[in-house]
Amino acid sequence: xxxxxxxxxxxxxAMCRAQGLLCHALSFHYGQRHAVELQAAARVAxxxxxxxxxxxxxxxxxxxxxxxxxxxxxPKGRSDAEIGGGIPPTYVPAxxxxxxxxxxxVAEILGAERIALGINVLDSSGYPDCRPEWLRAMQEVAxxxxxxxxxxxxxxxxxxxxxxxxxxxxxAGVNLGVDYGLTHSCYxxxxxxxACGGCDSCQLxxxxxxxxxxxxxxxxxx
Amino acid sequence: xxxxxxxxxxxxxAMCRAQGLLCHALSFHYGQRHAVELQAAARVAxxxxxxxxxxxxxxxxxxxxxxxxxxxxxPKGRSDAEIGGGIPPTYVPAxxxxxxxxxxxVAEILGAERIALGINVLDSSGYPDCRPEWLRAMQEVAxxxxxxxxxxxxxxxxxxxxxxxxxxxxxAGVNLGVDYGLTHSCYxxxxxxxACGGCDSCQLxxxxxxxxxxxxxxxxxx
Numbered sequence: 001x002x003x004x005x006x007x008x009x010x011x012x013x014a015m016c017r018a019q020g021l022l023c024h025a026l027s028f029h030y031g032q033r034h035a036v037e038l039q040a041a042a043r044v045a046x047x048x049x050x051x052x053x054x055x056x057x058x059x060x061x062x063x064x065x066x067x068x069x070x071x072x073x074x075p076k077g078r079s080d081a082e083i084g085g086g087i088p089p090t091y092v093p094a095x096x097x098x099x100x101x102x103x104x105x106v107a108e109i110l111g112a113e114r115i116a117l118g119i120n121v122l123d124s125s126g127y128p129d130c131r132p133e134w135l136r137a138m139q140e141v142a143x144x145x146x147x148x149x150x151x152x153x154x155x156x157x158x159x160x161x162x163x164x165x166x167x168x169x170x171x172a173g174v175n176l177g178v179d180y181g182l183t184h185s186c187y188x189x190x191x192x193x194x195a196c197g198g199c200d201s202c203q204l205x206x207x208x209x210x211x212x213x214x215x216x217x218x219x220x221x222x
Numbered sequence: 223x224x225x226x227x228x229x230x231x232x233x234x235x236a237m238c239r240a241q242g243l244l245c246h247a248l249s250f251h252y253g254q255r256h257a258v259e260l261q262a263a264a265r266v267a268x269x270x271x272x273x274x275x276x277x278x279x280x281x282x283x284x285x286x287x288x289x290x291x292x293x294x295x296x297p298k299g300r301s302d303a304e305i306g307g308g309i310p311p312t313y314v315p316a317x318x319x320x321x322x323x324x325x326x327x328v329a330e331i332l333g334a335e336r337i338a339l340g341i342n343v344l345d346s347s348g349y350p351d352c353r354p355e356w357l358r359a360m361q362e363v364a365x366x367x368x369x370x371x372x373x374x375x376x377x378x379x380x381x382x383x384x385x386x387x388x389x390x391x392x393x394a395g396v397n398l399g400v401d402y403g404l405t406h407s408c409y410x411x412x413x414x415x416x417a418c419g420g421c422d423s424c425q426l427x428x429x430x431x432x433x434x435x436x437x438x439x440x441x442x443x444x
Contacts, residue, residue: 054283061276093330108315129367140359
């Protein structure tokens, strides 16, 4: 399981645990300014009974990249059209490809049969590596580029949230007892970890709770 | 460019430089017991005029993997049939997928148009992630999972050695003035860096020089 500490991957972990699956959680330190999400990932892994939780550091030889890792400003208060239109400044080059590549290696070492990830397209931020066509290409890489694949038991990539709205995801998680107060979504948190409320991720999260009719446990700075 | 410090990727760097391309070299520390190859990569990058050379550390959250990274014995003196048959014990899970994922991120950050890699299938060790079908799947990932791809200028994966024999690779490199004495191929070098002469990689290299009719500059321990 890829576990970011956010709302989506926490829901996936709860879904997999509800099926009785043994889940190893993998998080990544890639220089994100919201590295506080890694503490949320540890809380979620513990609360939902992950069998293990590893944090891998991604090293690009000292290169920064986007608003999420560099010094650029995280955009705030963007309209729906802006959030839905095109690739946002918070895009991190090849991020999910890097995450799944690491997960493929770990899955082969552990003998895991599946990799579950929380990507979804409806209420997402327009990242290319959250789309079903990207996922299918990565599945081909898993089939063709690993021992497990060549031996006829490729690691299967699962994205159970792919076609769900944020509200549907939240309702599914609440039904499974997920405490979303443990999770963190904000791209630009205050030093004390409070969410900014204005970045794309906060906006999508906040609206998801409203549309789901679920009380939002997020602590906002404003 | 993926630059391992071995014979193949040195030849690719020479080919790209001969075309007048500006080349940024990327090497990886992934816990390989032959990390001495990284010194070779630095020598090769310098000698062949790479514009930069970065070493990225790959972190799987503390997990070892294969004979190349763990404590298992590197197999020696295997027959041609053994070397050619199936996936060897020196397989490292998802290694080239991890390498190319890093290179995709770096290429987007640098604005590079291509990623060149030294994979080849004829005289290779039977790794699944050295095959053309794996390369095609990674090319799809580059096209579908990155900003550059979505914007219609996907990073192109180049593998100019894919169909060449080791002898052909060596002849091509010699014609371009590559000093193969700078390179390192052995999986199980002596503490002073001398090649073992018996691992699959040494056998393929040694035979390549013989078949190419080129003097082998490798310093062997035996």
